[in-house]
Amino acid sequence: MGYAGYVPAKLPPSSLTPVQTALFLVSSVSSLELIEKLVYNAVVSPxxxxxxxxxxxxPRIKAAIIDTPAALEAMLAMGWQQAQEGEExxxxxxxxxxxxxxxxxxxxASRAKKAAQEAQRTAQRAAAAKPAALPGSDSRESLRAMLExxxxxRAARGPVSVGSVAQPLPSAGGGGPARIRTAGEAGLNSG
Known part of the structure; x- marks a missing residue:
């Protein structure tokens, strides 16, 4: 409820300004962060x-503004003008x-970060949902051939027909059977 029991007004969403529209088209987070730094410096120290x-x-400006789609248009929408100073x-x-x-x-920039994170999460979910394929298996037929x-x-090996045989323990001195004592002979467990 609103103030004094009044129902809060539902206002239509505000329309975007030309600057907001131009910034909305820039999808590079690093470009938006650089633009923010440039604009902030211009506002704080006019x-x-x-x-x-x-x-x-x-090179950094070129990569962030010139080479990034819609970044230059966003700068122009904010009031920057492109000019030549000598050859520059x-x-x-x-x-x-x-x-x-x-x-x-x-x-x-915040919107672009969220969009990038959501795209990364979607890619991770898609990778996790995809069944892991065995190396070299591209299809079901090749997997069935490998199983066959x-x-x-396994059928060619046949069943195990030879059992294990007990081997005598080596003695401490090297000759004869090993001398093994039971717990009773050693005096343990005698009550």
Whole structure:
């Protein structure tokens, strides 16, 4: 129940902003974490010019933003603009960002982590549910052929017809039978 017995209102789900929509398309957790760091630095220190420019030639930035699908589009949706400085391609921040954008990136990273964990769990469940195959057996027919070959091999051996024979124990001195004493002879168990 809501406040004073009122039924809580069921509001329709809020529509996503363009930034949230762009971030939703980025599935790489490492890319979202790097984007979060870049955006956070730009929000916390808006006067620092180094946080308003991202060099796309940097290998780490290139891997996380340029080579990752939808990551560059997400940066552009947040207000970054692609530009050339000399021979180098950069992203420049054209407007000031708020902490709401940082929270959007954090939420997208959290969603991507959960999706990756769920995909990993699903793969583990699928691997566990799949019956373990014997090495070299690709189908039921080959497994049946292996079982039949084992059956023929056991039949060729025949039953065990030779029993075991008791062997004398070696003596301590090397000659003659071993000297074994019973507990009664040793004085044990005599009441």
């Amino acid at each position: 006067q620092e010019p180094k946080f308003k420019k991202v060099r796309l030639g940097n 391609s950069v992203l420049l921040l054209s407007k000031s960002l708020s902490m709401a954008v940082v929270h959007d990136v954090q939420e997208a 070959a084992d059956r023929r091999e």
